[in-house]
Amino acid sequence: MSDAYRSMWQELGLDLDAHDMLLGVLGNAYKEIYLAQKGRPEGMGYFDFVMSEVHGLRIKELMDEKAAGRKIVGSYCVFVPEEIALAANATLVGLCSGADFAMEEVEKLLPRNTCALIKSSFGFKLGKVCPYLESADMIVGENTCDGKKKAYEALGHLVKNLYVMDLPQVKSENGRALLKAEYDRFKAAVEALTGVTITAESLKAAIQTVNAKRKAIHRLSALRKADPAPISGLDALLANQVFFYDNPARFTASVNKICDELEQRIEKKQGVFPAKTPRILISGCPQAVPNWKLPFIIESSGAVIVGEESCVGERGTRNLTAESGQTVEAMMEAIVDRYFQVDCAIFTPNAERLAHIEAMAAAYKAEGVIHYGLQFCQPYLMESIPVEKALEEKNIPCLRIETDYGMEDAGQLKTRIEAFVELLK
């Protein structure tokens, strides 16, 4: 940890002591959860490096970009279109929301019965430990669920540059028109922020950049269909998590490099777990860095995770934006078409999600589904019971987990998951 970083963090207004503590905890967790895994692909070395520099080198890069006139846009949700940010000469980064921090302070502003992800995003702000948030020129909130929608009202008092995007809750013509109107408004807001007008060329290039990133993840996902699994669920999740932070082109190249290696592994029938290890699909709420609790418990209980039906996973990355548009307007329509397919549980009805879970279970040859619900996340918890019923009707065992970021229930979860894995054998 160089002194240069410390002065950078100080300039960003971070609480250095608290931040040191956070990095210490994060480093230890990474060591125990990630580095302790056996037989990892060599290409994961890149992600180890990224994680070791997640608040260092990457922030330095963002600060350099800012110095060169680019703007940084922070986001909490996969509905914020990266294409628009990139096309207007801005960099989109995901904001920290995967760990409990400064909870006492948070619970002065938000009810205790708020989901861990929302509380975490407040904790990182109040604790002054998220350099992404502090370096962002614009923070985008979005009206997805009740919790986030109302929490942004409070966040607006904590940060100066909050921009709130409205979202529809229904896949109707009217709903699509709302999303289009909001993406047009967002485009104008980003253009005003950067002073750069989006052109057909810049938008096309941005769409291609983001699509390339998605295609690399698609390639990685497809390789996880192999038995034995060539990569752990934890490592694949990490790639999906870093998707939100890294430089897009470098990320794409690094994931593709891992895929080359995985292809060789598959040819040699080399896996991170033995063949016939029970295969599990995770479905439900997002798992933001460093929320590795559930996958760690699953993969240390004799199973391998082969897919994530999640915003940090296939729900977030699965569709490409059409590249064929020739005008800004045509490409904006294509962007709306692409994001309007995201089957988040805030939509009603949301039958597409159930169909996707079933399709993923079949494609990745998952023997069971673990539904991951964050406590108090009503949209996903409300869907979890119908999802479980529908899967069981198709003879796909499903385990519903409801938890938070704390470790208090780790032992109990392990017992339940071990029993579930036993049942899959």
Add this chain to the structure above:
Amino acid sequence: MNPGAEVARLLDSFDNMAEQSLAGLETAKAEGHKVVGVYCIFAPVEMIRAAGALPVGLCGKRVEPIAAAEAELPANLCPLIKSSYGYGVTGTCPFFSAADAVVGETTCDGKKKMYELLQRLKPLHLMHLPHGPAQPHALAYWSAEIGALADFLQKLTGNRITDESLREQIRVQNSVRRLMGELHALNAADDEVHLSGMQMLAVMEAKNFWPDARDYARRLEALIDLLRRIPARVAPMHPRRRILLTGTPVGKGAEKVLRLIEDAGAVVVAMENCTGLKSAWSLVDEDNPDPLDAIARRYLSLPCACMTPNAGRLALLRELASLYRVDGVVDLSWHACHTYMIESNQVALHLHDTTQTPLLHLCTDYGRNDTEALSTRIEAFLEML
């Protein structure tokens, strides 16, 4: 009859309304009218009536059907949603049984997702609310939803909704809203209190069940006239504390907090919630040449916590707090109602900064387990005032 007995008789007639209205609904159905069940003040009753159908409030205020609902809904969900669904699924709400269709609305995540299950039991038309009433697209979005409701109602009833019938129903509903305001105003007029919160609740809740809106208005008018002529009922005022109740809806079966406040010696002089003044405070513009546009605008302005930002509620609370010279505000959130729970902090700060009114936030459900604890907190709050 002496005035006191007359007031009691009038109040009783509101109290027993749910039972009486069932008979009325049966008659109306036999005459070919459709019955449309509603859960929420966002359902435009003018439109339902203008289509020749009868709107009726559906059950959702009692604890009994919750256990049945929890077979399909997470236990950690607001009791109002669980109770509503439980009534439907157990077939124990006669209004639900009588309804030909239900109009729902996407106010909160819990209700929105509950309707996905409820629509298997009853034809359901879902109205999609925008989240941000001040967003540039909000009115157009909501207007399209109003249009879709008109289509649905016309198809259901086979009647055309005419501008004339809409205007007539708007006038009737506006008069009911004005009377609700006047009824509340009796408690603002002087230091005496004419109606307790519990009495007020029965009167206001009856509105949701009354098949004939004009008849309801007439009875309300009679009650107000009588109360104006006789001395205040709930006197003496001192040392009773004047409380404004706000937050999630209350009703018969879910009146626990209201009862505890009044049992502790205070009076709820006004209610800013869906059962109370939230729905009575704003009128539909009778001069707008396009009545559907007038309806869209009025309903979009309802200050529900599902809206972001919800500046209207802060303004309304501030206004009511001074108008009714309240000593304190009690903000009730049903357990797991994220929108009202999160908004509470803002409400407390706003009232503190503007009118210096103290606020007590209570979070509870329909059960009785926490009655003691709630009592203690309420008593301590009243003591502090």
